[in-house]
Amino acid sequence: MDLSYILNHLGEERENYFNAVSPPIIQTSNFSFKDVASLRKAFVDEKNISVYTRGNNPTVEILRKKIAALAGAEDALVFSSGVAAISAAVMANVNAGDHVVCVQKPYGWTHKLLNKFLSRYGVSVTMIDGTSVENFEKAIQPNTKVIFLESPNTFTFELQDIEAVVKLAKQKGIITIIDNSYSSSLGQRCIEMGVDIEVHSATKYFGGHSDVVAGYLMSSKKIVDKIFESELLNLGGIISPNDAWLLIRSLRTLPLRLKQSRETAEKLARWLEEHPQIENVVYPILESFPQHDLAKKQMKHGGSLFTVRIKAISVEEVELFCNSLKRFLMAVSWGGHESLIMPACSFPVKPDEFGVVYPFNLIRFYIGLEDVESLMEDLKQAFKKIE
Ligand SMILES: Cc1ncc(COP(=O)(O)O)c(C=O)c1O
Known part of the structure; x- marks a missing residue:
């Protein structure tokens, strides 16, 4: 991974904005088109062509490229908070009647999402002691669609054997999601270990100055496209261009x-x-x-x-x-x-x-x-x- 390139140059097409070293904050809600054909084309690819800032915004796009590359993932999405990213990642992969296996002590609002919120929509959860892989094996049901990991958590620091859990999940066709906020993509290479979706509170290290609340998820293009079309656009928990710019600045250091x-x-x-x-x-x-x-x-x-x-x-x-x-x-x-x-x-x-x-x-x-x-x-x- 060429970290210096990612942090200093990737995604920054400076010739498009007066060769400014620091990218502009494209503070706009919408974008105009010169003719009907261009607008029609944009509607087909709202993730990559800026139509409306709830979909794509050029400042946010720079950030997305950098964080995907940092995690070694194909693509990424940015949200208004870590909890918004976590909720989108889980909700995109469950339907009524499905089941989730989650580690016993995740971040409090992840726990509430699974135990109090998604139960209203017919999704069940089993919380397990994730320090042993056998506990995952025992908890998996025929309708288990997601295994949620947080290794380590941020209070008692229990770990899961990520590679072993991923191997088990792949055998059973179950999606793995990990909250990697504690270690960051630089300290723990979850995507390389085979995890399907890595989520973060960007409020923490990525923001780094206690002045932004935000979240990310990183995954394959296929999964990211699906979440973009549904949870991101429908629930609308997007980051503002201004906060995205602050995160780009924080990433430099x-x-x-x-x-x-x-x-x-x-x-x-x-x-x-x-x-x-x-x-x-x-x-x-x-x-x-x-x-x-x-x-x-x-x-x-x-x-x-x-x-x-x-x-x-x-x-x-x-x-x-x-x-x-x-x-x-x-x-x-x-x-x-x-x-x-x-x-x-x-x-x-x-x-x-x-x-x-x-x-x-x-x-x-x-x-x-x-x-x-x-x-x-x-x-x-x-x-x-x-x-
Ligand atoms: C490990 C972990 N995950 C997720 C979150 C939620 O992030 P946010 O507050 O950005 O929604 C937090 C926040 O404290 C956290 O510590």
Whole structure:
């Protein structure tokens, strides 16, 4: 893969816009045609000829080409959010009476899509512990049309053996979809491992600056064409040209940002693992991670999220620790320039959608682009407060 070419040039036909280095934001809802014959021709290929921005827009098209190439896929579609991309990918492949097998703890709104939303349209789901391939085999029914993976998830980080699940799905003619937001297409090559559809929240690493909500899916041309004609045009969850432009700009620095934040994350995860005030650290590429060998096999490196349990005797102590941090913002989401924490003790005290009540001392960290030293100093002063 020629990453430099993809990020700096692919899809950018500069001679069409004054040789500007940065592409224009084609901020228009529709496009005009010089004669009836041209309009008629455009109607037949709305995915590639700009007729109306709900279908194709030249700024969005540049982005589509780049992200498809990054994933090694034939084609891609961009949506107004990660959830819109996930919903389109699943809905395009099920009808009333069909069945989906999904890993036990996917992103919360994926769980709701499958368990609360699609059940209204006659689609059933079996949620399984995806750490063993046998569980997939047992859950598959004659009407199973989709296997939904998220490896790893972004809170407890369980993995699935992607190649083994793909092999099983192919034998049975089942479509595989993976949420690859944690690793990104650069860190985990899902399409090359045979997954049919890779989906992402572009709000995270791809956007990278906490200022855009968006999503992508990447797949074969055949599958992308089908989703374009149906879920994209019908449900209309498209990205604006302006947000597409912001994502093109962010992609220029994607590999640099990913490298910086994951290297800092790994240093901090290893440092925290040795810290006397920490019970444990959950991070896929640590040797202590239960599926460490699988992580090594299918992920190129760790991501920038990990979870820790701090040694605290009460919720108040956890709160004091979290409230004392100055360089970590307390917030949902992840993938931006800024480091974040999300303490489980902020969740409503009831089982979540997976039936899990998280330990009160569990905190998720996302590591941004700051210096490792400044983050470490901040953690040290917060630990002192609860000594
Ligand atoms: C792993 C994962 N998938 C999907 C999503 C949904 O993405 P969005 O918020 O862009 O709709 C998120 C958002 O937090 C996520 O963490």
